[in-house]
Amino acid sequence: MTIVLNRIDDRLIHGQVVVGWGQPLDVKFIVLVDDAVAESDWEQELYRMGVPPEMEVRFHSAEGAVAHLDGYRTEARPGILVTGDIATMRYLVQHGGVRDVNIGGIHHRAGRTQHLRYVFLTPEEQAALRDLAAHGAVVTAQDVPAARAVPLEELLTVREDA
Amino acid sequence: MRELLPISLLGGILGLDVVTFPQSMISRPLVAGTVAGAFVGDATTGVLVGATLELIALATLPFGASRYPEWGSSAVVGGAIAAALHTGRAGALTIGVLAALATAWVSGWSLVKLRQWNAWLARRKRPALDAGARGTVIGLQLAGLTADFVRAALLTAIAYGLLFPVAHATVGVWSFGDHVSRAVVVTISGAVAAAAAWTIFHSARHARWYFAAGLAGGLLLLFAR
């Protein structure tokens, strides 16, 4: 097994990740890549509390994660990699060889427009997603396993009223 | 159709429980189906529909923004239809469960629409929210609660009003026997429940042995009776 899901989700570790994906895929570890959380002990403690004791959480900054990604890909157990934003994932695609990107949740903020129930993007974020694809990553949006995986081009075309 | 108004109000209250208030799970199919059956005068049929739907509902994990069926009003529709048709008639249980599932499809969609409406309302009130107006925060909450009740009650009324005549006609030309019909429905719902139980619980250490022990106990009890 390897990292079975590379997810962008601004909630980082939460129910959809731990239970929604974690249980059917039998996930044993989560790699949380976020520069701010990597420097904050109390936030790491909070996120550790959010997973079952038998599930491991490893924290890295974007730069720090690159050195470990090959190791995670050869792990015998399945794992999930989570970033809180597109920029961090773009760094991992460019420098860490990430090839499949799942958009699991980018929520409303001023300047973002809604594309799916759980995806709101600024024009700059749309461009960043296209850049991921240009670097060879297959980008889809899918909140939970039973939902349809929406391809990037469709995601960027569709507009929903919130 | 005298029962349409009370059934709709019941659907409104139990539909409200799913997400907005008070989430005490009076909206679970086991409860909603039974209470709806009792409203129509046949709680026994209601609990049969409720239990069958409860097996299916075990697979539904209502995570935040994900889309899922709204079981409260849909189980009311299914329980009431099956109870009104009477359990002794072949196909009544099957049709009740089918009506509930069809309603659940629409009710899940209606929840999405309600959430979009809540967002639209909040956007309109943005200047007041940005000024810290408590009345606006409270007003949005009350508007959402009211809209959800109206949504669920209307959905129940429309689904029951439309589906009951269809169900009545369908049961009239139902060709399979009662036991076979029930067997098919419970095979499907039981399989969904067993798969859900595995998916949800298998990662807990030794859970499969607990399941096996429970299964052995259940089967022993069945064949001892």
Add this chain to the structure above:
Amino acid sequence: MSVAAAPRAAPVPSPAPRLSPWTWVTIFTRMLAVQGSWNYETLIGNGIGFCVEPALRALPGGVHGDAFKAAMVRESTYFNAHPYLAAVAVGALARAELSGVPAERIERFRIALCGPLGSVGDQLVWAGWLPFCSLVSLVAFGLGARPLVVVLTFLALYNAGHLALRAWGLHVGWTRGLGVASALGNPVFRRGPAHVARAAAAAAGFAIPLTAARVVDGSASLLALVLGSLGVVAVLLVRLHGRVEGWKLSLVLIALFALISVAR
């Protein structure tokens, strides 16, 4: 990449102000409607503001003061958590606001709390306590209990846990304030979901054949056929790794069966 906008040191609890019993009753009652205006932009953010509001009235200047209005704006923005464990956030945020914790620290704490409260609640309640109570009630059903007994078994058992969790959350959030992370290390949250999962797995093994038997109400051979077929279909569903929604599959298969029954 994300930017660290606030101090990263561990939050320190400050002395707790006092709130009247009536305020607590109001907050608890409002907690039952925390998802009342759930939407895809702020999720339960407005609900958090709605629940914290009675406590914020104690800020200097009351409901017309600048402190109250600024806190209402902060507390009504985007938030996401399990609705029962949102009580932890409501208690902790009320405490932080009344203790005069700097706004940027409250905002950072609010963001950090979302994921863990959602994750812990989903594991313990949606994927644990709820299916467990549901399966225990199905066992009662399968054993031939009357409808009222089945319903009351479920509601009493489930709501004992539900209401206790909300009350505990509010209490622990208020007493620990921004240091509430340690409360999530409570064995109920760390080990509880696994224990509940094992109990629920046993209940599932018990409940499914018993429920099938009561619903079918037919011969032993028909029941054996049902249980055998059920097992085969369940294995196929498991192998799909959650990619098919059970209720949709049920809808399609039962609709097909109904069509065949009517058409033949």
